Structure formats: structure tokens, C-alpha cells
Amino acid sequence: MTSSPVTAAPSNLDDITTSLFYQLRDKNRVYDFDVLQCPKCPERLEALELDVYQENGQTYQRIWWTCRGIKNQSCYFPLWVPREVFWTRRTEEQMRTGYIPLPNIHLLPQRLWYLYPNVFRDKLNQGDIGSAKK
Numbered sequence: 001m002t003s004s005p006v007t008a009a010p011s012n013l014d015d016i017t018t019s020l021f022y023q024l025r026d027k028n029r030v031y032d033f034d035v036l037q038c039p040k041c042p043e044r045l046e047a048l049e050l051d052v053y054q055e056n057g058q059t060y061q062r063i064w065w066t067c068r069g070i071k072n073q074s075c076y077f078p079l080w081v082p083r084e085v086f087w088t089r090r091t092e093e094q095m096r097t098g099y100i101p102l103p104n105i106h107l108l109p110q111r112l113w114y115l116y117p118n119v120f121r122d123k124l125n126q127g128d129i130g131s132a133k134k
Helices: 012-030 032-036 092-097 111-115 121-125
Strands: 043-057 057-068 087-091
Touching: 087 092, 111 121
Parallel strands: none
Antiparallel strands: 043 057, 057 087
């Protein structure tokens, strides 16, 4: 088995996102279930594997995390959430291994933190969002 050189810092946005998510999860004891549960209905989020594209000589696949209810139009989450949160991408290596990066929940705007109280528990308890619920 050959290994590629390891860099000291994350080499791309996917690495940074994964690193930040694991930091958030470890710090707040957030489990994948919390992030993958639709906050608007009882369904779970699922990863839709979309197009494969090239960027700077690297191959990626777009992933869109949506509520399963979108299929039967019973729920439209996360259509109204900023795109960078639930649109992710995976590398060619991640595609080979079947790994799908989780949503970029750390990019969720502060006004929407109330949707994921287990993820943002400490900040919500500190009153960091005030009356941002809309």
C-alpha cells in the first residue's frame, strides 16, 4: 500500500469542513443523528449524489443533503437554508470508499441555530442568538 504525503494543514475545503465538524461534534457531543434529522419533520436527511466535475485537476462529486420528505413534497427542508450548509462535495478517494461528507452544519447562520439545539447547545444556552428565531 502506498501513501501520499501528509501535510500539516488541511489541503482543501473538504478537509477543513470535516475537521471543523469533528471538532464541533467532540466538543458538544453531537452525534450524526442530530445533524441528519430533519428539524422540520420526523424524516431524516439523505444525501443526493449529484454530478461529478473537475476543479483544478481534481475530481469531485456534488452532494445535496435534503429531507426525505422532498420526494413526496411533504417537507421542503433545506430549500430556504443558505446553500453552503447542505451542499457538500466529495473527493474521488471518498467516492471510491463510499464516504459521504456530512452537511456543513458549522456554516449554519446564527439566526437558524435554533433548528439544531444539540449542535449549538452551548451558544443557545448563553443566549447568543437572542430573538433570532423567525
